Amino acid sequence: MVLHRIRPGCLLLSRSRVLWTKHDVKYVRTTASCRELSSASVQLPSEARVVIAGGGVIGCSVAYHLAKSGWTDVVLLEQGSLGCGTTWHSAGLVGQMRANTLHTNICQYSTQLYATLEQETGLGTGWRQCGSMSLARTTDRMIYLRRTAAAARAAGVQCEMISAKDVAAQVPLLRVDDLKGALWIPGDGTATPSDVMQSLAKGATLQGVQIHQQVAVETVLTDAGRVAGVRTNQGDIRCEYFVNCAGQWAWQLGQLSSPTVRVPLHSCEHFYVVTKPFPGVTKNQPVIRDPDGMHYTREWSGGVMVGGFEMNPRPIFTEGIPPKFEFQLLEEDWDHFMPIMEQAIHRMPAIKDAEIRQFLNGPESFTPDMAPIMGEAPELPGYFVAAGMNSGGIASAGGVGKVMAEWIISGDPPAGTWPVDIRRFGEMHNNRRYLRERMKEILPMHYQQTYPKQEFRTARRVLMSPLHPLLERAGAVFGETMGYERPNWFSRPDSDDFMELNKPTKGTFGKPSWFEAVRREYFVCCENVGIVDMSSLTKFEVQSAGDEVVTYLQRLCCNEVDVPVGTVLHTGMLNHYGGYENDCRIARLANNHYVIMSPPNQMVRSWAWLNRHLPSDGSVRIMDVTRSYAAFNVLGPRTRELMASLTDVVTMSSHNFPSNVCRELCIGFAPRVRVMTISHVGELGWMLYVPLEYALHLYFYIMKRGRAFGIRNVGHYAITHLCLEHGIPSLGPDLHPSVTPFKCHQEQSVKLDKDFIGRSALLKQKQEGVRQKFVMFLLDNHDLENDLWPWGGEPIWEGGRVVGRTTSAGYGYTLKKQICLGFVHDQDAMKEEGRVVTDDFITKNKFEVEIAGKRFSATASLISDHLKL
Numbered sequence: 001m002v003l004h005r006i007r008p009g010c011l012l013l014s015r016s017r018v019l020w021t022k023h024d025v026k027y028v029r030t031t032a033s034c035r036e037l038s039s040a041s042v043q044l045p046s047e048a049r050v051v052i053a054g055g056g057v058i059g060c061s062v063a064y065h066l067a068k069s070g071w072t073d074v075v076l077l078e079q080g081s082l083g084c085g086t087t088w089h090s091a092g093l094v095g096q097m098r099a100n101t102l103h104t105n106i107c108q109y110s111t112q113l114y115a116t117l118e119q120e121t122g123l124g125t126g127w128r129q130c131g132s133m134s135l136a137r138t139t140d141r142m143i144y145l146r147r148t149a150a151a152a153r154a155a156g157v158q159c160e161m162i163s164a165k166d167v168a169a170q171v172p173l174l175r176v177d178d179l180k181g182a183l184w185i186p187g188d189g190t191a192t193p194s195d196v197m198q199s200l201a202k203g204a205t206l207q208g209v210q211i212h213q214q215v216a217v218e219t220v221l222t223d224a225g226r227v228a229g230v231r232t233n234q235g236d237i238r239c240e241y242f243v244n245c246a247g248q249w250a251w252q253l254g255q256l257s258s259p260t261v262r263v264p265l266h267s268c269e270h271f272y273v274v275t276k277p278f279p280g281v282t283k284n285q286p287v288i289r290d291p292d293g294m295h296y297t298r299e300w301s302g303g304v305m306v307g308g309f310e311m312n313p314r315p316i317f318t319e320g321i322p323p324k325f326e327f328q329l330l331e332e333d334w335d336h337f338m339p340i341m342e343q344a345i346h347r348m349p350a351i352k353d354a355e356i357r358q359f360l361n362g363p364e365s366f367t368p369d370m371a372p373i374m375g376e377a378p379e380l381p382g383y384f385v386a387a388g389m390n391s392g393g394i395a396s397a398g399g400v401g402k403v404m405a406e407w408i409i410s411g412d413p414p415a416g417t418w419p420v421d422i423r424r425f426g427e428m429h430n431n432r433r434y435l436r437e438r439m440k441e442i443l444p445m446h447y448q449q450t451y452p453k454q455e456f457r458t459a460r461r462v463l464m465s466p467l468h469p470l471l472e473r474a475g476a477v478f479g480e481t482m483g484y485e486r487p488n489w490f491s492r493p494d495s496d497d498f499m500e501l502n503k504p505t506k507g508t509f510g511k512p513s514w515f516e517a518v519r520r521e522y523f524v525c526c527e528n529v530g531i532v533d534m535s536s537l538t539k540f541e542v543q544s545a546g547d548e549v550v551t552y553l554q555r556l557c558c559n560e561v562d563v564p565v566g567t568v569l570h571t572g573m574l575n576h577y578g579g580y581e582n583d584c585r586i587a588r589l590a591n592n593h594y595v596i597m598s599p600p601n602q603m604v605r606s607w608a609w610l611n612r613h614l615p616s617d618g619s620v621r622i623m624d625v626t627r628s629y630a631a632f633n634v635l636g637p638r639t640r641e642l643m644a645s646l647t648d649v650v651t652m653s654s655h656n657f658p659s660n661v662c663r664e665l666c667i668g669f670a671p672r673v674r675v676m677t678i679s680h681v682g683e684l685g686w687m688l689y690v691p692l693e694y695a696l697h698l699y700f701y702i703m704k705r706g707r708a709f710g711i712r713n714v715g716h717y718a719i720t721h722l723c724l725e726h727g728i729p730s731l732g733p734d735l736h737p738s739v740t741p742f743k744c745h746q747e748q749s750v751k752l753d754k755d756f757i758g759r760s761a762l763l764k765q766k767q768e769g770v771r772q773k774f775v776m777f778l779l780d781n782h783d784l785e786n787d788l789w790p791w792g793g794e795p796i797w798e799g800g801r802v803v804g805r806t807t808s809a810g811y812g813y814t815l816k817k818q819i820c821l822g823f824v825h826d827q828d829a830m831k832e833e834g835r836v837v838t839d840d841f842i843t844k845n846k847f848e849v850e851i852a853g854k855r856f857s858a859t860a861s862l863i864s865d866h867l868k869l
Contacts, residue, residue, distance in 0.1 A: 044212060047238035049073040050408065051230050052245055053217045053253060055080075056087040057193060057393055058386050059245035060200040061401025067207030069405050074209045075237060076201075077230075079216035083197045084326035085247045087393065089362040090193040091272055091307050093287055093298060094395045095132055096157050097148055097185060100793075101805070102416040103371070104155045106399025113398035114191050121206065123199040126192025130284045130299070133167060134183040135347075137292035140449055143509045143788060145183040146852035152185070154795035154802045159185045161853070171288065173280045173348050188287060190298055193394050200401070220257035220383065227382030241408055243384045248365035249321060250373075250387035251430070261377040264425050265388040266435035267321070268443050269314040269330055270307075270364040271337045275354040277302025291447035293343035303354060308340035309391075313443035315436045316363060330361040364391045368429050368438045368459070370445055372396060374404060375413060375422045378608030384408055385422050391446065412575055415738035423605040428483040434459045451507025452791035455479050455488075465535040466630060466695040474713050477514070482600045484536035489517045489715035509788045509852070514717065515811070521718035522813045525683055528710030529636040531702060532719060534680075536600040539626045539689070540610065543593045548619040553586070553594060556613055558741065558756050559749045563588055568660045568676050570749050573609060574758030578740040578765060581609045583731040587662040587676060595625075595674075595689075599731050613757075629674075630695035633719075634702065635685030638709040643675075643686055645705050668701035670694035681719050682726030724819045725812045727776045727863040733792060734774070734807045734821060740765060743823065744774040745863045769836030772823045777806075777849060777858035779818040784811070788851050790820050797848040797855060798824070806849060820849050820858065 050066060052059050055078025063076045078084075094111055098104045114127040136142040142161075149159050164179040201211060212234075220242050221229040229238040244263060246253045254261035285299040295308035316330070337359075345352045367373055367388040377383040386404045389396050406414050413421060428434060441458040455478075463483045465471075472478070476487035477498060491498045497513035506513070524530045542549055553561040559571035565588050573582035584598040584606070598606045603626065610622055634642065644652040646667045657663070662676045670690055679685020690698045703711060729735050729744050740758075741750045742765050752763060779790070790809035795802045804824035812819045824847075826837040842862060848855040 042210070042212070044215065044232065044235050044237055045075060045210065046236070047229075048075040048210075049239060050075070050241045050243060051237055051239040052076040052243040053230070054078065054085075054245035054247060054249070054387075055082040055201070055211065055213065056085050056245065056247050057083070057090075057197040057200065057397040058247065058389065058400055059243070060197050060204060061397045062243055062245055062386055062404045063204040063209045063211070063401075064200045064207075065401040065405035066408065067204050067209050069409055071405070071409060072208035074204070075239075076204070076209060076211045077215045077217060077232060078211070078213045079249075080324070080326035081213050082201060082211070083194050085249070086362060086364055087193050087197050087247075088327060089329065089360055090394050091296075091298070091305060092126070092190045092193050092394055093132075093296065094127075094191050095185070095188045095287070095289075096395075097134070097152050097159070097183075099371070100416075100419045101151070101155050102403075102419055103396070104152060104157060106403060107392075107395045108155070108157060108399070109402055110395055110398030111187060111189065114196060117196075117199045117203065121199045121202045123202050124192075124195055125199050126195045127189060128191070128284070129187065129189040130286050131184065131186040132188035132287040132289060133162075133170070134185075134289045134291065135167065136180045136182060137178055137290075138449070139180060140451075140507075140509065141292055142180045143852050144449065145181075147509070147794075149183055150795050150850045150853060151793050151805075154805060157185065158187055159183060171285060173350050174288065175347055175349060190287060191394055196394060196397065200397075217253060218256065220380070222258065222380065225381065227380060241382050241384060243386060243404070243408070245386050247387055247393075248317070248363055250365070250385065252320065254377075254385075257380060257383065259379045261379050261383055261385070262425060262427065262430040263373060263385055263387055263422070264429040264435060265365040265367050265373065266315055266432070266439045267317045267363040267365050268439050269316055269333075269361055270391060270443075271310070271333075271340070271359075271361050272305055272307030273337070273341070273356055273360070274300050274305050274358040275303035275351065276357045278350055278354040280350055288347070289447075290343065290347050292449070293347055294444070294447045295340045295344045295347070297344060297348060303357065304348070304351065306341065306344040306351065308343070309444050309446040309448075310336065310340055311444050311448075312336075313440055315439040318432050318436045330363065332359050332361055334359070366390050366439050366442045368425065368435065368442065370442050372400065372420045373422050373425075374400065374420045375407060375417065378423050378604050378611075381612065390442075412577070413737055416736070418732065418736050421605070423608055424601065426482050426604050428462050434462070449507070451509065452789075453512070454507060461485060463536075463627075465533050466692060467533050467535070467699055470696075470699070471533060471713065476713070476715065479716065481536060482603055484600055486536050486600075487533060487713070487715040489514045489521060489717045490713050491517050509791075511785060511789065518715070518717045518721060519813050521712065521714040522721055524710065524712045525636050525681070525714060525718060525722060526814070527637065528712070529634060529638050529642055529706055530712055530714035530718070531699075531706070532633040532635070532714045532716065533630075534633045534687070535630040535695070537626070537631050538596075538598040538600055538603040538606055539624070539629055539631070540596040540598075540606070541593070541623045541625050542596060542610070542620065543623075544620045545592065546619070547592060548615060549592050549594060552613070552615060552620045554754060555756055556610070557586070558751065558758065558762070560751045560754065561586060561588070561594070565590055566662050568662050568678055572735075572741055572746065572749060574740070574756070574762075575737055576758060576761065577738070578742075578758040578761035579737040580731065580735040580739055581737060582606050583729075583735050585676075585678060585680075587674070589662070589674075602731055628692060629689045630692055630698075632688045632690075632699065632702065633679060633685060634688065635679040635681060635683050637684055639684055639686055642702075642706055642709045642711070645708075646702065647675075667698060670698045670701075673698065680728075681722040682728060683722060721810050721813060724808060724810045724821065725814055727821065729774060729821065729863070730808060739774075739823070740770070742766060743770050743772050769838075771836055772804075772825045773837050773842060774863050775804075775822060775824050775842055775860050776863055777820040777822070777847060777860050778812070778815060779820065779849060780857040780859055782818045782856050784818075787856075788854070790818055790849060790851050794820065795850045796820075796822055796824055796858070797850060798845050803847075818856075821863070824860075
C-alpha cells in the first residue's frame with residue numbers, strides 16, 4: 001500500500017480511494033499500476049531522443065503515440081507523481097464537438113482510443129459511451145447548435161437535432177418546458193481521467209518508454225541555437241527534442257530555457273460538486289450540457305456531478321504556483337458556486353433534495369483564445385509544447401498525443417493545425433497581467449452565447465497605431481489582431497452599429513448591424529478614395545553585405561526575387577509539401593536589401609520560418625520593423641489624382657508609376673515615405689510606409705488634400721469584402737500549410753525554373769493534378785434580410801454528399817449576393833488512385849452550401865476567373 005498525504009479538503013476521485021481522516025489531513029491509497037509505472041528508483045539515462053516534461057494525461061499520451069510510431073527512445077519526467085496536477089480531478093467528459101475541424105477530429109480520435117485501449121494495455125479507461133445533449137433555451141442557441149451540427153456532420157460526427165419532448169423521453173429527470181430543443185451526439189461519453197492516464201502510461205512503457213517520477217526539470221540545455229538536453233534535479237539528459245506537457249506549470253517551465261519559451265496560459269479556479277445517489281439517475285444517463293444555464297451534469301456512481309463555467313471566474317497563481325502543489329485543491333466557496341448550482345436545480349429539480357458528497361475547487365489552465373497550445377516553439381527549435389487544454393484535457397488528450405507525435409517526427413505541422421499552433425501568439429500574450437485579465441472573459445465563453453466576428457473585450461488597447469485617438473474620434477469601431485487595435489468599420493456613438501469596449505452588444509447570425517456602414521466604405525473604395533490604417537501589417541527588413549540575401553530569399557520564395565530594385569512582388573513561402581508557410585509582398589529596396597510585408601496575425605509564424613532557414617554563417621540579417629513604420633493603404637479610382645497632388649513627382653500616370661513598384665518620395669514634410677503601387681484588394685491603390693514619427697503629419701496632409709477627391713476613412717471589414725469579390729485568398733482562413741499555389745490558383749506567383757523549398761512537390765502536383773480546388777460560390781436563393789448568413793466553415797454539398805467546407809464568406813456589395821470561398825474535392829476521384837478534381841467537376845455540377853441546417857443553391861466558378869492581382 002502507498003499512502004499520500006494531502007491537504008484538507010482534497011479528494012482523489014477515480015481509482016484512488018480515501019482511507020481515513022486524521023486531524024483534518026486525508027490519506028489516500030493509489031493503485032498498484034501507478035506505482036509499477038514509476039522509475040523513480042532507476043537512474044536517469046544520460047541521453048534520449050525525446051524528453052517529455054509532465055506526467056499528466058497529455059504527457060502520457062504524447063509518449064504513448066511517439067512509441068506507437070516507432071520512437072521508443074523517449075523519457076517522460078514528472079516532478080511529482082503521475083497525474084498529480086490537474087488530471088486527477090478532471091471531470092472526465094469526452095465530447096467530440098469543437099470549434100474547428102482539427103479539434104473535432106482530435107476529440108473523435110480520443111473517443112475511439114479510450115474505447116479500445118484496455119485491449120492493448122490491460123488497464124481500463126473507464127470509457128462509457130453514454131452520449132451527450134446540448135440544450136437550447138433560446139432561438140440563438142438553437143441556431144448556434146444547428147451550425148455546429150452541420151459542421152460536425154461534415155467532420156464525420158454522428159449527431160441529430162432533437163425536440164424538448166425527445167430530451168424528456170431520454171432523461172425524465174430534466175425540466176424541458178423552457179427548451180427550444182437540443183443537439184444529441186450519441187458517440188460522446190465519459191472516461192475516468194486517472195485511468196486514461198495510467199493506461200496510456202502503461203502502453204508507452206510496454207513499447208520501451210521510460211517514466212521517472214519525482215524528477216523536476218530545472219532548465220532546458222541548448223547548443224547551436226536548438227535543444228540539446230535538459231538539466232534535472234537528478235542529473236542531465238542529452239536529447240534532440242523536448243516536449244513541455246506541464247499543464248498549468250507550462251508557463252513557468254517555459255521561463256526555464258534560454259531563450260525563454262512563451263506558453264501563454266493562466267490558472268483559474270474551477271468548480272464541481274458530486275452528489276450521493278438519488279432516484280431516477282441511470283447508469284448510462286447522457287452528459288447534459290445546458291450552456292444557457294452555464295452548467296453541465298453527468299452521472300457519477302448513482303448520483304450526478306454538477307460543474308460549470310461561472311460568469312465571474314477567479315484567476316489564480318498569477319505570481320506563481322505554490323511549490324509541491326500535488327494532489328491538492330483550493331478552498332471551497334459555496335457562495336461563488338451557488339449561481340451554477342441554482343441553474344442545475346432548475347434543470348434537474350431532483351438535485352435539490354440530493355445529498356452533496358464532495359465539493360471540489362481545482363485549478364485549470366486556460367489560454368487567451370480558448371484553444372490549446374501545440375507545436376514547436378518559435379524561440380527554440382526542438383522545443384515542443386502541448387498544454388492549455390482549457391478544461392478539455394481528457395477529451396483532447398488522445399488526439400493531441402497523436403497530432404504531437406506526427407508533428408515531432410515529421411518536423412512540420414500536420415494539416416489544419418493553425419488554430420492550435422503556438423505561433424499564433426506574440427510577446428504580449430505571455431504577460432501575466434494580460435493573461436489574468438483575459439481569463440476573466442475566457443472561462444465563461446465556454447458556455448456563453450457567442451456570435452460570428454465577436455471581438456474580445458478584455459486586455460485590449462495594448463498595441464496601437466499613432467492614429468488610434470484620431471480614428472476613435474472619427475467613429476472607428478476597433479477589432480484586435482495579434483494585439484494590434486485596428487478599425488473594423490467607422491460609425492458614430494449614437495448609431496446602432498457602434499461598439500465600445502467592455503459594453504455588451506447584440507450579436508447576430510444574420511445581417512449584421514454594421515452592414516450599411518461597411519457598404520458605404522466599400523463604395524468609397526470603388527468610386528472615390530478610401531484610406532485604411534494598416535500599420536499592424538508585419539514588416540521585416542532582410543539585408544546582407546553581399547548577395548547572400550538574394551540566395552536566401554530565392555530558396556524561401558516560390559516567385560522570382562532577383563528583380564530590379566524598386567520592384568514589389570507577391571510570393572508564397574512554402575514548406576516541403578508545397579503548402580503555404582507565408583503569403584507576402586516583398587519589395588526590393590537595394591541590391592542587398594528587401595522588405596517583407598505579411599498579415600499581422602502571421603508575425604511570429606513568419607519570423608520563425610525566416611529564422612529557421614537563415615544561413616548559419618550570419619551573413620543574412622533580419623530586423624522586425626513593424627513598430628517602426630506606420631502604413632496607410634490609399635485606394636480607389638481617384639488615387640492617382642490624389643497622389644499627384646501629394647508629391648513633387650510630375651505625373652503619377654501608369655507609365656511613370658506602374659503597378660508593383662516601390663519608390664521613396666517626400667510627401668508633405670515627411671521624407672523617406674516608401675510608396676508602393678499595391679492595394680492588397682484588387683482595386684487601384686497605393687501603400688505608404690512612413691517612419692512612425694511622421695505618421696500623424698502624413699495622415700493630416702493626405703486627409704486635407706483628399707477632400708477634393710471624396711476621401712473617407714475605411715475599416716478592415718470593407719477590405720475583406722473587396723477581397724471576397726475578387727476571390728483573393730487570405731493567409732490563415734484560406735491559405736495554410738496543406739494548401740499549395742496550384743490548389744488556390746496562384747500559379748502566376750510560382751517560378752518552377754528556379755530552386756526553392758517545395759518545388760519538387762509542386763512539380764509532382766503539376767504533373768498529376770490536384771485533389772482539391774479553391775472555388776467561389778454565389779448563393780442564388782439567399783434572402784439578405786431574413787436568412788442566416790454564411791460566416792465560414794459551412795459544409796458544401798454536391799449530389800447529396802459533402803465535398804468541402806467554406807473558408808471565408810461575406811456579402812458581395814457589387815454582385816448583390818452572398819459569396820463563399822472554399823475548397824472542394826471530387827469524392828469519386830478521391831476513391832481512385834491518380835484521379836483529380838477537374839474544372840468540369842466544378843463548373844458543370846450543382847452545389848449547395850448548408851447554413852444551420854438549411855441548404856442554399858450555390859453557383860460555382862473558378863477563382864482564376866475572378867482573381868485580379
